[in-house]
Amino acid sequence: xxxxxxxxxxxxxxxxxxxxxxxxxxxxxxxxxxxxxxxxxxxxxxxxxxxxxxxxxxxxxxxxxxxxxxxxxxxxxxxxxxxxxxxxxxxxxxxxxxxxxxxxxx
Numbered sequence: 775x776x777x778x779x780x781x782x783x784x785x786x787x788x789x790x791x792x793x794x795x796x797x798x799x800x801x802x803x804x805x806x807x808x809x810x811x812x813x814x815x816x817x818x819x820x821x822x823x824x825x826x827x828x829x830x831x832x833x834x835x836x837x838x839x840x841x842x843x844x845x846x847x848x849x850x851x852x853x854x855x856x857x858x859x860x861x862x863x864x865x866x867x868x869x870x871x872x873x874x875x876x877x878x879x880x
Contacts, residue, residue: 781829790827797825799843814838 800810811821816835824831824839840849 793827
């Protein structure tokens with residue numbers, strides 16, 4: 775079993791839920807699998823894998839689908855640095871340096 779990828783239940787469940795939402799969006803648009811697959815540039819079997827939550831589907835296919843559905847901002851939110859509230863507070867507490875203007879000192 776060397777080289778076999780172990781996928782956690784959390785990943786499986788998340789991808790399955792994402793696939794269900796993708797299918798719902800496709801149906802809301804009243805697109806068949808054939809039409810929607812052509813729009814995102816994949817085969818019908820690949821779209822079926824996406825809608826089934828298959829972890830082996832390339833991220834690029836998901837990106838094209840999200841863009842077509844107007845959800846690119848969702849993808850852009852992945853892996854953004856989390857806000858550190860303590861560091862933000864410390865920055866507000868630092869005294870700001872001020873310089874005299876050149877006009878006033880001449």
